Amino acid sequence: MTSTRVRRLCLSCLLAVTALSSAWGREITDMVGRKVTIPDRITKVFAADPYTNVLLYVVAPDLSLGLQPGCLPFRPEDRRFLRKEIAGLPELATQSPGGEQAQVNMEEVLRLKPDIVLAMGAKGANPMRVGSLKRTEERFARINLPLIFVDVDAIADYPAGIEFLGDLLGREERARRLSQYARRAFAQVQKAVAAIPPEKRVRVYYAESADGLATESDRSLHADAIRMAGGNIVHHGDIKTHQGMEKVSLEQVLLYDPEMIISQEPEFATNAYHDPRWQKVKAVANHRIYTVPRAPFNWIDRPPSVMRILGVQWLAYRFYPNVYRVDIRKEIRQFCLLFMGVDVTDADLNEWLK
Amino acid sequence: MSVSESVMPESLELLAQEVHFAYAGRRVLHGVNLTVRPGEVLSLLGANGSGKTTLLRLLLGLSKPRSGVVSLNGKPLTHYPRRELAQYLAYVPQTHVTPFPYTVREIVVLGRLPHTGLVRSATRRDHHIAMEMLERMGIVDLAERPYTEISGGERQLALIARALAQGAHILIMDEPVSGLDYGNQIRFLALLRGLAADGYAIVKATHHPEHTLLASTRVALLYDGAILLDGPPAEVVTPSTIQRIYHVEVSAFYAPDGDAIAFRPSAMNQMHVHTLCWHENRSASEAPI
Amino acid sequence: MRRGVPWTAFLSVLLVVAVLAALSVGRYPLRVKDIADFLLAAAGLKQMPKDTYDLLYNVIVQIRLPRVLSAVLVGAALATSGGAYQAVFRNPLVSPELMGVLAGAAFGAAIAILASGNWVVVQATAFVMGVVAVAVAVGIAQLAGGASIIMLVLGGVISGTLFTALLSIAKFAADPGNKLPAIEYWLMGSLSLADIKVIRWVVAPMALGIVALTGLGRALDALSMGDDEARTLGVPVTTVRYSVIAVATLISAATVSLAGMIGWVGLIIPHVARLAIGPGNTRLLPTSACLGAVFLLATDSVSRTLYNVEIPIGILTALFGVPVFLLVVRRARKGWI
Numbered sequence: 001m002t003s004t005r006v007r008r009l010c011l012s013c014l015l016a017v018t019a020l021s022s023a024w025g026r027e028i029t030d031m032v033g034r035k036v037t038i039p040d041r042i043t044k045v046f047a048a049d050p051y052t053n054v055l056l057y058v059v060a061p062d063l064s065l066g067l068q069p070g071c072l073p074f075r076p077e078d079r080r081f082l083r084k085e086i087a088g089l090p091e092l093a094t095q096s097p098g099g100e101q102a103q104v105n106m107e108e109v110l111r112l113k114p115d116i117v118l119a120m121g122a123k124g125a126n127p128m129r130v131g132s133l134k135r136t137e138e139r140f141a142r143i144n145l146p147l148i149f150v151d152v153d154a155i156a157d158y159p160a161g162i163e164f165l166g167d168l169l170g171r172e173e174r175a176r177r178l179s180q181y182a183r184r185a186f187a188q189v190q191k192a193v194a195a196i197p198p199e200k201r202v203r204v205y206y207a208e209s210a211d212g213l214a215t216e217s218d219r220s221l222h223a224d225a226i227r228m229a230g231g232n233i234v235h236h237g238d239i240k241t242h243q244g245m246e247k248v249s250l251e252q253v254l255l256y257d258p259e260m261i262i263s264q265e266p267e268f269a270t271n272a273y274h275d276p277r278w279q280k281v282k283a284v285a286n287h288r289i290y291t292v293p294r295a296p297f298n299w300i301d302r303p304p305s306v307m308r309i310l311g312v313q314w315l316a317y318r319f320y321p322n323v324y325r326v327d328i329r330k331e332i333r334q335f336c337l338l339f340m341g342v343d344v345t346d347a348d349l350n351e352w353l354k
Numbered sequence: 355m356s357v358s359e360s361v362m363p364e365s366l367e368l369l370a371q372e373v374h375f376a377y378a379g380r381r382v383l384h385g386v387n388l389t390v391r392p393g394e395v396l397s398l399l400g401a402n403g404s405g406k407t408t409l410l411r412l413l414l415g416l417s418k419p420r421s422g423v424v425s426l427n428g429k430p431l432t433h434y435p436r437r438e439l440a441q442y443l444a445y446v447p448q449t450h451v452t453p454f455p456y457t458v459r460e461i462v463v464l465g466r467l468p469h470t471g472l473v474r475s476a477t478r479r480d481h482h483i484a485m486e487m488l489e490r491m492g493i494v495d496l497a498e499r500p501y502t503e504i505s506g507g508e509r510q511l512a513l514i515a516r517a518l519a520q521g522a523h524i525l526i527m528d529e530p531v532s533g534l535d536y537g538n539q540i541r542f543l544a545l546l547r548g549l550a551a552d553g554y555a556i557v558k559a560t561h562h563p564e565h566t567l568l569a570s571t572r573v574a575l576l577y578d579g580a581i582l583l584d585g586p587p588a589e590v591v592t593p594s595t596i597q598r599i600y601h602v603e604v605s606a607f608y609a610p611d612g613d614a615i616a617f618r619p620s621a622m623n624q625m626h627v628h629t630l631c632w633h634e635n636r637s638a639s640e641a642p643i
Numbered sequence: 644m645r646r647g648v649p650w651t652a653f654l655s656v657l658l659v660v661a662v663l664a665a666l667s668v669g670r671y672p673l674r675v676k677d678i679a680d681f682l683l684a685a686a687g688l689k690q691m692p693k694d695t696y697d698l699l700y701n702v703i704v705q706i707r708l709p710r711v712l713s714a715v716l717v718g719a720a721l722a723t724s725g726g727a728y729q730a731v732f733r734n735p736l737v738s739p740e741l742m743g744v745l746a747g748a749a750f751g752a753a754i755a756i757l758a759s760g761n762w763v764v765v766q767a768t769a770f771v772m773g774v775v776a777v778a779v780a781v782g783i784a785q786l787a788g789g790a791s792i793i794m795l796v797l798g799g800v801i802s803g804t805l806f807t808a809l810l811s812i813a814k815f816a817a818d819p820g821n822k823l824p825a826i827e828y829w830l831m832g833s834l835s836l837a838d839i840k841v842i843r844w845v846v847a848p849m850a851l852g853i854v855a856l857t858g859l860g861r862a863l864d865a866l867s868m869g870d871d872e873a874r875t876l877g878v879p880v881t882t883v884r885y886s887v888i889a890v891a892t893l894i895s896a897a898t899v900s901l902a903g904m905i906g907w908v909g910l911i912i913p914h915v916a917r918l919a920i921g922p923g924n925t926r927l928l929p930t931s932a933c934l935g936a937v938f939l940l941a942t943d944s945v946s947r948t949l950y951n952v953e954i955p956i957g958i959l960t961a962l963f964g965v966p967v968f969l970l971v972v973r974r975a976r977k978g979w980i
Contacts, residue, residue, distance in 0.1 A: 070818030096819050210762055213835055213953075214828055237952060245824045247955070249835060249947040250706050251670040267761065275838070277709075280701040302821050414875055440877035452867055453735055454922035464865055468877040472862045475925055520876070 031151040031164055032121045032133060038146045039115050042169055046114035046145075048104065048136065049094050050303030051152050056118060058178065058306050058339050059162060060169045061085060065112050066092035071303055073296045081296035081342050095119075095139070110143050118165075121149030155228055155308050159183050162306075181338060182309045185331070186228075189316045192324040193230035201232035202319045205258035205283065208302075210265040212272060213253070214245040225300040225308045226262065229315035234258050250277060257282055260318065261289045264302065290318050293352045296340070310335045314352070328353065366392055366427060366442065366555065368413060368524055373422035375408055382408050383579045386422070390524060395546050395556045397566040399591065400576030401599050406559040407528060409576065413557060414445050414526055440468035444517035446527040449509045455500035458493070458512045459484055465519030480519075487515035491545075507538035514545075525549070527558040531565065543569035563591050563617060575599060588613050650920060654933040658715075661937040665711045665944050670951065671702050678703065705839075712846070713837040714943045715936040717898040718908060720849050722935025724891035725909025726916065726928050727856045730863035731887050732792055738910035739895040742795070742888065743802035745906070747776025748899035750806045753813035753826050765829065766841070766900040773896030776806050777888065790881045791870070795888070831955035832903030834943050845897050852894040853932050859887055860925030867922075905957055907964035908935055914971040938963070 025039040045063045047053040053068045066089040073079050079087070092112075095104050109117070119136045122129050133149065140147045148168065152161040159179035166175020206223055208214040216222045218233035226233060234256035235248065261283040263269055269289040272278040279285055292311070293299050299311035313331055316324040329349050336344045368390035375383040383405045390396055390413070400406045411417045412424055415431040423430050426442060434442075444465075459481070466480040488494040491511040496504055501512065510530060517525050531539040546556050547569050560566065566573045566587045573590040575582040577599045583590045593604050596617065604617040667678050681699040683689035691699075724739045732741065739745070751772025755765040783798035784790065817823040862883045865873040873880050898905065916930040942959040 068818075070821055209825065209828065211836065213833075214824075235951070245828055247828070247831070247833065247835075247953040248951065249670055249953050251702065251947065252951050252953075254702065254706070255671050277701070277705045277838070280698060411871075414871075416871055416874055436874065436879060437877035440875060443875065445872060445875035447869065447872055450869060452869075453733055454730075454867055454917070456864070456922050460864070460921075460923055461868075464861075464868070464876060467861060467865055470861075472878065472883075473858050475861070 028148075028168065030121075030148045031161070032123050032149045034149065036146050036148055038148070038168075042115045044112065044114045045169070046092070046109055046112065046117045047094070048117055048119040048140070049096060051120040051305060052118040052150055053094065054297055054303065054305035054307065055150065055152060055161065055165060057083075057086065059165045059175055060171050061341070063169060064089065065114055066090040068092060068094045071297055071305070073294050075294075078294050078296055081336070081340060081344075083341050095136070104139075106139075106143050109145075114145060116146045116148055116168075118148050118150055120152060122151045122153040152306070155224055155312060156186065158306055158309060159186075178339060181335070185309055185313055185335075188326060189229060189312055189324065192316055192320055193228075195323055196230055196320060198232075201230055203234050203257070203259045204231040204319070205234050205253060205256060205261045207261050207263040207268055207289075208245055208265070210267040210271070212261070212263065212268045212278070213248055213250065215248055217246060222301045222304060224304060225311045225315060228308075229312050229319055231260075231262075231315065231319055254281055259283055259286075259288065262300075262315070262318075263289050263291050264298075266291045295336070295344070295348070295352075306339070309339070317353075366523055368424070368426050368443070368555070368557075370409075370413060370419075370424045371422050373409075373412060373419040373424060375405075375412060375417065375419050377408075381579060383412070383419075386579075386581055388413075388574060388581065388584070390555050390557055392523060392553050392555045393550055394572055395550045395558070395570045396572045396574060397570040397587075398557065398559045398574050398576055399561075399563060399566060399599070400559075401601075404576040404599070405579045406576055410526055410528055410557070410559055414443055415439055416445075437468045437471070441521050443524050443526060444520045444522035446510075446513045446517050446525055446530060448528050448530070449506050449513065449533050451502060455502045457498050458488065458501055458504065458508075459497040461501050461512055462487055462516045462519050465516035468520055484515070484519050487518045488512070490518065491515045506533040507535070507542070510534060510538075510542065511545075523553065524555045524557070527556065529559055529561060532561070539565070540568075563596055566591050567614060567616075593617065650926070650930065654930060657937055658933050661940045662711055662715065665714065665940040666703055666707050668944050668948050669702065669707055670948060671706075673699070673702065709837060709839045709842055710834050710943065710947070711940065712839075712842050713834045713901055714939040716842070716846060716849050717834065717902045717905065718912075718935035718937070718939030719853060719932035720894040720898045720935075721905065721908040722912035722916075722931040722938075723853045723856055723928050724895045725935075726913035726924070726931040727859075727863065727887050727891045728909070729913055730867050730924055731884055731891075732796065733867050733869075734792075735914065736910070738906075739891060740803065740906065740909070742780045742799040742892060743776035743806055744773040744892050744895045745899060745904050746803045746806035746810065747779075748773035748896055749830055749904060750776075750810040750813060752829050752899075752903075753810050753817070756825050756829060757813060757817055757822055762836070766836075770896045770900040772806070773899055774892060776802050777892040777896075779805070781885070781888070790884055795884075829903055832905045832957045833946075833953065834902050834939075834956060835947075835953070836903065837901045841901065845901060849894050849897055852890045852897075853928070855890050856887065857925060857928045859883060860923070860928055863887065863924040864922075902956075905939070905960055907957075907960040908939060911964045911968045911971065912938060915967060918971060918974060 025037055027035055027037050029035055042063065044065055045056055045060070046065050047056040050068055050071050053071050056064050057067065061083055062085060064086060067086065069091040072091065073081070092108070093104050117140050119140070121133050121136065137147060150161050150165060151157055159182045162179045162182065163175050166172045204226055206215050206226060208216065215235050216233075217235050217237035218227070223233055235246070237246065259282055269291050272284050272289060273287065283289060292301070293314070297303070297305055297307045299307045299314060310332065313326070313328065317326070317328045332349060332352065333344055336342050370386055370388040373383055373386040386409060388409070398406050398409060408417065412419055415424070415434070418432065425431065426434065426439070431439060462484040463476045463480055466476055466483065470476060470480060485494060485497060488497055491514060493508055493511050493515070496508055496512070501509065504512070510533070514525070531542050534542060543565055546558070550556055550571065570587050572585065573587045574584045575590055575595055582599070583595060592614070593606050596602065596604050603620045605620045606614045607616045607618065609615045667673065667675060677699060680689060680691060681696070681703060684691040684696055721739060728737050728739055728741060729735050748769040752765050752769040755768035759765070780795065780798035780802035783801050784794040787794050787797060814823060814826055817826055862878050865876050865878045866880060866883060870880050895909070912935040913927065913931045916927055916934050920926050920930050942956060942963055946954045946956045946959050
């Protein structure tokens, strides 16, 4: 061999080795403390449950492989709030947070070849938490993809979670703006709520079904946003399952006598205002049933997602409009633009704030 | 029979003419002619598969013949509404068990259905008639007992009481003594004779040639879907006919006056074991015991 | 069997007492005096401040009464159709579920929840699919060769299995966050679903259905002897059989529409009634209706009063039903009394 050729060979070998090693990627520590090796460049991400689904959509929608069907808005009129880019993507089944139920099709995930998989995971020695981490790990170990746990269990965890994800995906700038907004919003809400003494907290009933008789207890994770916004949830009880939706009788609601009802199904408000049986409930008589908006994702629950950053503000506005003094219209506009990338119209705002 | 509606119609006649019946491609009955008149105990004697049950069902109107006609008083059965037919013809099945504990009286009162119709409740008169029939059968003290708790013989009597309560004069029975003990069998046959004497017409399918000698006024021999012979028991039920339809050899024992009174299988020790013959065409394979 | 007891009077009094008792219990604490005062005021015999009257009216008449009426209708309908089925199929162990009506209704409700979620749509679809499932069962029986009991049971089992599988598909397609809990919620059954408007719609047809089944009581007695015997007694067996199945199906499907799936009532109440009053269907069916109503009133009262969360009524009917059934089975060693 000529010396030129030898040099070229060595150079190509060197280049090959460097190229390979950079494809091997870097090592990071995820939010539960695991060390994971991920590729340098991430172009496709599979979000394995509703929490991370929406989080990914917010932080880096272009990297998302698709949305979980349960997150997607059911009514066509809410779909206009989805980003155009994501609208064409497939609906992908995922697992539930905590991994108990999984409809995710592993072969489908493999076929799509994501660079990493994101899943919800929280630190802690709580056996339920440890169990769900293990379950998820085992499930995704089968397809040998890097699995990264993101801790967005409680609403207050969002700023840190967003920033982590931003670092991970190379969207630090965007993540910083999002988390700054979140921190500011939380601070505002907490300040307002702190000013209300416990006995003056608004008595809220959370109605989840069309007949209004399915609800969550005060300690349920589904009612996180209501608690954070300073609502005093009237239904007390131990949480039976994560699924929630406990059934109560109308008499029980009457007994609770809530001042305000936060409802998930629009049908409930329409029916209850005309239903003679509900008239004795203060909230109904005073026309204080507020239906949770879904644009494009549910603002406070089902799934409990990063939308709650907005949801909490909306709730605080409903609960304590005199104390929570912000320009709520401006806040909603800003959130939707910043997080969702959509412009909302005045008509939309009127609808959500009526 | 003082309370029963109808006077014994002497002219009541059930007639089967040139009746053919086939089932699933198999010929079951062909060219059967049979007449049933009041005052008769007509026994249908035949081996398993000879068509006895089918003939009974045709006589009851439960099945329709392929050709030929079964008629009552000149009118084909199919021209009678079911309810009306039930007032002439009654079915006394082999005893069965119903899952529910109806009392004997409730069972017998059901016999009044053809008269009251489906929707009306049983009247007091209906209950009265039911009790009368039970008395006639000698089991009136069983009236309030659950049907499921009485003996086989008592059940059979209850079923006859029901048939009588229907007001029917033609009683059609399928092997009525098969579940009864020896004593009850004899008593039962005597009862049938008594009913015939009162003007009823009894048609019964039976497996017991000897019973026909005791109680029947007429015997029809059924062999392979056709009636071989039809006449008084003494003429029809003989060792040679028994051999023909049952393929067993018997000897007859005669009373002093010359009528056969009993049969005894002869030469049991040299008896060949035949496979059951369902068709006349199938040759019986023989194997020594 | 106890005869000579004035059953009609006893049962009527029992039903009235049960209704009044059910109206007086509930989460909202009312004293007996309040209720008595209310009744007097309603009759115009006593004065009461308007606010108090309105509140009592709201609780007793607007909230509790529809529920009580619903319990009476559903309990009566399920018990009667259970008794009728047991006679038609000559089997003390059958219940309205046999022909697939509950499986069909559950499937109907599930797809309606998936597609729309509107309650009227859900109720209507549940009813329609319940009837369809039985029609499928009868169709299968016809295909297999006729109206005999074995064929009908076969058809019912096939239809029930088919619709249960379809229900599982629907549940699988439902997302676990939203639709699936809604379906499970519906499947648990509850008497709170019916409001007075729906009750007004269904009370006449259901009452008529119960009366019709009772009217066929004697025919059912004959039918339980055996097809041939019934025919020779003048009963049009096939017509009666299909009519009873049709009517029993319609009222069972209506109960599912009113209150979701409630089991056990159709199975055990006829047995209790039979123990008391004997198997004659002209008395058994109305007695079952009355006892079914009382039973469901009792279980529903417990369901909505014991805790601040409602206990699903299907659980309670099973919990109360099992010991009752054991008692019946003990007595039944002598034959299905």
